[in-house]
Amino acid sequence: MHCELRVEGVGYRYPNGHEALAGVDLALGPGILGLLGPNGAGKSTLMRILATLSRPGSGRVTWNGTDIARQPDALRAELGYLPQDFGVYPALSAREFLAYLAAVKGLPLKRARDRVDECLALVGLSEAADRRLGGFSGGMRQRVGIAQALLNDPRLLIVDEPTVGLDPEERLRFRHLITDLAGQRLVILSTHIVSDIEASATSLAVMARGKRLFHGEPEQLMAQASGHAWEWTVPESELADARARFAISSSLRRADGIRLRLVSEQSPGQGATVVEPDLEDAYLWLLERHGAR
Ligand SMILES: Nc1ncnc2c1ncn2[C@@H]1O[C@H](COP(=O)(O)OP(=O)(O)OP(=O)(O)O)[C@@H](O)[C@H]1O
Structure with missing residues (x-):
């Protein structure tokens, strides 16, 4: 399965003049990338560009050779995204909510029904499928967030700060879930918490103040601190x-x-x-x- 994401010299400046990204380079293939950085590093800005929600101010991003700013649909069909501020409709059940999002994403009805059940099972929510989301814990909501990102069986899965607000047990469960999902896809998980990614990441990128400070294997980073x-x-x-x-x-x-x-x-x-x-x-x-x- 082809899955190559290249970030080449990407810069981004907000309308107020703040430079959130400055010449970021990354070359990624299948596996789990842990994207680490303190608050304000530029992680969410980069995630939104990768999710085709904003365009780079400079540089470019290609997905299997195609520039995603020029042809966003090439990536969108293969993209799953859990934004940092993911919200749910509290009055809907998990199943209703996912069915609604499957329709928005344009999945045919029969396929949507099957995928909703499959994704609920993947995130361990089959039993709770018909309960209202308003009664879900933070961890359960985040799992619904992952389920919606998986509806189209994406080859690129982007998860932005998924463990914020979760208690330690939910956090652990979430980490296991991400590890299980990797397979042949590229998963990008951004966080400012090292333990979120240390057990699962196959590669690691560290950002601060809009710059990429490191990209490589966790062992390489540890060797630098020896x-x-x-x-x-x-x-x-x-x-x-x-x-x-x-x-x-x-x-x-x-x-x-x-x-x-x-x-x-x-x-x-x-x-x-x-x-x-x-x-x-x-x-x-x-x-x-x-x-x-
Ligand atoms: N809409 C905006 N307008 C102006 N500046 C912004 C805007 N959004 C973010 N920023 C600034 O851009 C920088 C990068 O923000 P970003 O949200 O990408 O960082 P982050 O690494 O995801 O951190 P956090 O975990 O705090 O969200 C920060 O200094 C932030 O204050």
Whole structure:
């Protein structure tokens, strides 16, 4: 199955002059791309361009060789998109809502009926299919969001910050769902939370302030942080100072003080030991190096 997305020098400026994207390049094939970046990095702006909802100000995006700004329909037929601000009609049941969206997407009636059932099953909502969406939890609504994005069995699935507002259990379930969906398609999942993608992403792109800072395998990013991740236990009285001076990825209260995990060019202080960087450390180190934290 052919599925090649190329983002070439894409820039975007909002009407108020704010430059949200500056020369972003990505070459993607089947698999799950985790698109990581702090708030305001430009992830949603890029997702909307990829979903053909806005056009790049400069550069271009091609889907299997076709420029999506010139011929958006070539991609739209193969696209599933879950926007960040996905809303549902609370009075409709999950089945009614999906049937409605299937009609909007132009699926023939018989195919629509089958696909609604299949997609509800895929996201684990068959049992709840006839319940009103108004009574659904946040996690269930997000699963409805994924179900609607899957109606046309897309080859490109774009999910923008899907775990915002979900509780830890729902978050975990959602991550498993995304992993199961990958197959032969390209899934782009944007988030500012490393743990959303660390178990599932086959490749990783990191953005900050409209620029792509990294694109590659998670292992490559972790290798870049080697020697710069530290564990350091400090008394509680020194915590505020440590927070001000270092990029801290986690802290744990222990009997002998606060055990910090942080990234730093050099040893943060006496008693600190170098540790093997995990993805969280590596992400933080990248942002730190680019002054983007
Ligand atoms: N309609 C708009 N007009 C002007 N600036 C905007 C508009 N929408 C977004 N921006 C700005 O563009 C930048 C990128 O926003 P974008 O929403 O793409 O980032 P993001 O990485 O998705 O972050 P978040 O998770 O906070 O949405 C931000 O600085 C944001 O304030």
